[in-house]
Amino acid sequence: MILRLAAASLVARGLTVGMTVLAIGLSVALFLGVEKVRTGAKASFADTISGTDLIVGARSGSVQLLLYSVFRIGNATNNVTWESYQDLASRPEIDWIVPISLGDSHRQFRVMGTTSAFFEHYMYRQGRSLGFGEGVVMDDLFDTVIGHDVAQSLGYGVGDPIVVAHGLASFTEHKDQPFQVSGILEKTGTPVDRTVIVSMEAIEAIHVDWQRGARIPGQTTPVDQIRQMDLTPKAITAALIGVESPLQTFSLQRAINEYPEEPLLAILPGVALQELWGIVGIAETALLAVSVMVVVTALIGMMATIFSSLNERRREMAIFRAMGASPMAILGLLILEAILTAAAGAVLGLGLLYLGLFIAQPIIDSAFGLFLPIDPPAIREALVLLAVVAAGAIVSMIPALRAYRLSLADGMVVRS
Amino acid sequence: MKRLLPVALVAIASPALAEETRELDSHEHGVGELNIAIEGGTVAMELHAPGADIVGFEYEAESSEDRAAIDAAVATLARPLELFVMPAAAECTVVQASAALESEEEHDDHVGEHDHDEDHADDHDHDKEHDHDEEHAREANHTEFHAEYTLNCGNAGALSKVTFAYFGAFGNARELEVQIVTASGAQAFEVERNEPTLDLRGMF
Numbered sequence: 001m002i003l004r005l006a007a008a009s010l011v012a013r014g015l016t017v018g019m020t021v022l023a024i025g026l027s028v029a030l031f032l033g034v035e036k037v038r039t040g041a042k043a044s045f046a047d048t049i050s051g052t053d054l055i056v057g058a059r060s061g062s063v064q065l066l067l068y069s070v071f072r073i074g075n076a077t078n079n080v081t082w083e084s085y086q087d088l089a090s091r092p093e094i095d096w097i098v099p100i101s102l103g104d105s106h107r108q109f110r111v112m113g114t115t116s117a118f119f120e121h122y123m124y125r126q127g128r129s130l131g132f133g134e135g136v137v138m139d140d141l142f143d144t145v146i147g148h149d150v151a152q153s154l155g156y157g158v159g160d161p162i163v164v165a166h167g168l169a170s171f172t173e174h175k176d177q178p179f180q181v182s183g184i185l186e187k188t189g190t191p192v193d194r195t196v197i198v199s200m201e202a203i204e205a206i207h208v209d210w211q212r213g214a215r216i217p218g219q220t221t222p223v224d225q226i227r228q229m230d231l232t233p234k235a236i237t238a239a240l241i242g243v244e245s246p247l248q249t250f251s252l253q254r255a256i257n258e259y260p261e262e263p264l265l266a267i268l269p270g271v272a273l274q275e276l277w278g279i280v281g282i283a284e285t286a287l288l289a290v291s292v293m294v295v296v297t298a299l300i301g302m303m304a305t306i307f308s309s310l311n312e313r314r315r316e317m318a319i320f321r322a323m324g325a326s327p328m329a330i331l332g333l334l335i336l337e338a339i340l341t342a343a344a345g346a347v348l349g350l351g352l353l354y355l356g357l358f359i360a361q362p363i364i365d366s367a368f369g370l371f372l373p374i375d376p377p378a379i380r381e382a383l384v385l386l387a388v389v390a391a392g393a394i395v396s397m398i399p400a401l402r403a404y405r406l407s408l409a410d411g412m413v414v415r416s
Numbered sequence: 417m418k419r420l421l422p423v424a425l426v427a428i429a430s431p432a433l434a435e436e437t438r439e440l441d442s443h444e445h446g447v448g449e450l451n452i453a454i455e456g457g458t459v460a461m462e463l464h465a466p467g468a469d470i471v472g473f474e475y476e477a478e479s480s481e482d483r484a485a486i487d488a489a490v491a492t493l494a495r496p497l498e499l500f501v502m503p504a505a506a507e508c509t510v511v512q513a514s515a516a517l518e519s520e521e522e523h524d525d526h527v528g529e530h531d532h533d534e535d536h537a538d539d540h541d542h543d544k545e546h547d548h549d550e551e552h553a554r555e556a557n558h559t560e561f562h563a564e565y566t567l568n569c570g571n572a573g574a575l576s577k578v579t580f581a582y583f584g585a586f587g588n589a590r591e592l593e594v595q596i597v598t599a600s601g602a603q604a605f606e607v608e609r610n611e612p613t614l615d616l617r618g619m620f
Binding site for chain 2: 053246249269271
């Protein structure tokens with residue numbers, strides 16, 4: 001009975017109530033959205049690389065090494081000499097080692113030189129291997145495998161020629177040695193999607209006629225001649241390592257970190273990811289705090305509307321009283337109305353969240369490589385919604401108590 | 417300041433030793449490192465802890481009390497299951513355990529050779545007389561206890577929690593930075609004195 005009354009009363013004040021519901025809904029959607037992005041980003045981060053036990057690069061910081069070797073953000077402070085790489089590769093603890101060479105680009109995408117072992121050992125999302133959407137692993141010197149996003153945004157297909165630019169943001173391009181797309185990888189949601197992969201030898205080959213960052217004028221080595229040359233790399237940027245047994249991970253890591261011939265750094269990807277997340281996590285907490293404040297603001301807004309409605313509804317309350325409603329019933333009515341409003345807001349928020357997710361998911365995925373799974377609401381989200389409704393009820397108690405006191409004293413005559 | 421001192425000394429000493437590779441590990445009093453690697457039923461652990469954490473001093477043992485303190489500490493460190501308490505259900509037994517006190521330059525076994533370096537409070541005065549020495553920056557005199565353990569666990573899946581009695585045994589230790597490697601990846605934890613447990617669920 002009181003429920004029907006509350007619902008009817010809300011409907012009667014449709015516009016104001018609608019606005020309040022919208023405000024709560026938006027704030028709830030924002031909060032859940034931030035939460036979604038937060039957990040999605042964290043999972044996406046942790047899923048970027050798996051199955052690799054150590055990453056080796058020039059000595060810098062673990063986060064920096066992780067950033068440039070895995071996320072292709074920033075640059076290496078130094079390269080690792082090929083000799084050191086060979087030294088490492090021959091160690092008995094090593095099950096597999098994959099070299100990586102960075103520094104060139106194709107349009108806005110980074111070019112990475114590596115070996116075909118990369119496709120075998122690089123794993124993401126808990127042990128998933130890279131899959132080919134089309135084509136095969138590079139076979140010829142000038143073959144390249146491109147990530148999904150590269151193919152999508154540049155419209156490349158298998159067999160298309162591409163030109164690799166020297167350096168990152170430079171306009172000088174390695175025009176003489178056009179590469180050919182031999183394969184396109186499946187979408188992974190990792191930085192591999194935005195990478196052009198060539199062989200280690202190809203990285204050497206494109207730099208044959210270059211010295212100190214500029215072309216040697218008038219000199220072009222024909223492609224046939226390049227194929228005859230010794231294209232053993234002189235340096236690599238980093239290497240991914242798998243160890244024979246986890247028990248050897250730490251001793252190998254120490255051996256690399258204390259390698260006397262060259263200052264090297266070996267990191268545990270999982271630990272470095274955690275460290276990186278620790279840095280990013282501060283912004284994440286701030287974001288979460290802001291979205292909580294928005295929810296609180298919306299609830300206070302609701303309280304304000306209830307307060308202002310009390311005056312308008314003074315006569316209504318008096319009539320309820322005259323018809324035999326107890327002051328407690330008045331209190332209950334107002335709280336119930338608030339609960340209904342907050343619940344409607346929460347449901348609307350959830351709806352907005354999923355609507356937003358459906359629209360934004362592919363955009364966020366392609367723009368930021370951040371995959372936000374569209375799952376049915378989990379217990380955590382249900383708890384958040386419940387908390388919003390409960391907070392709505394608590395907040396509404398203040399105006400409701402006022403109405404309770406007024407309804408004790410007020411007569412049917414509205415004094416003005 | 418304590419951490420900068422060795423760096424500064426290396427910088428002072430460098431012209432005379434231009435051809436050597438110089439390196440010093442970071443060293444933070446109160447903070448030790450514990451690495452744990454788990455594969456199947458085998459658990460390999462290594463502990464690095466500053467001398468200050470374990471015995472409260474880092475100078476070379478002079479008095480018999482100092483030496484006794486070091487011996488006692490080494491003996492304690494050689495009993496890993498009493499320092500890092502594993503659940504009984506995991507059925508862990510010690511296969512191998514070793515502990516030793518090492519000075520910063522562990523690569524060159526010259527520990528104990530520098531008896532003349534008695535007073536480490538005024539070590540700057542020693543700089544000049546050390547230039548002829550083949551060693552360098554001995555004045556820093558940071559020491560670390562290193563321990564290595566191999567455990568065998570009948571039921572490694574039950575390793576859900578490790579309780580660090582370590583902090584009870586060594587009153588100066590504040591924190592252990594723990595890194596764990598299993599087949600499913602690596603993770604880092606910080607275990608502090610006021611919350612000396614490590615939750616390992618989710619590592620398997």
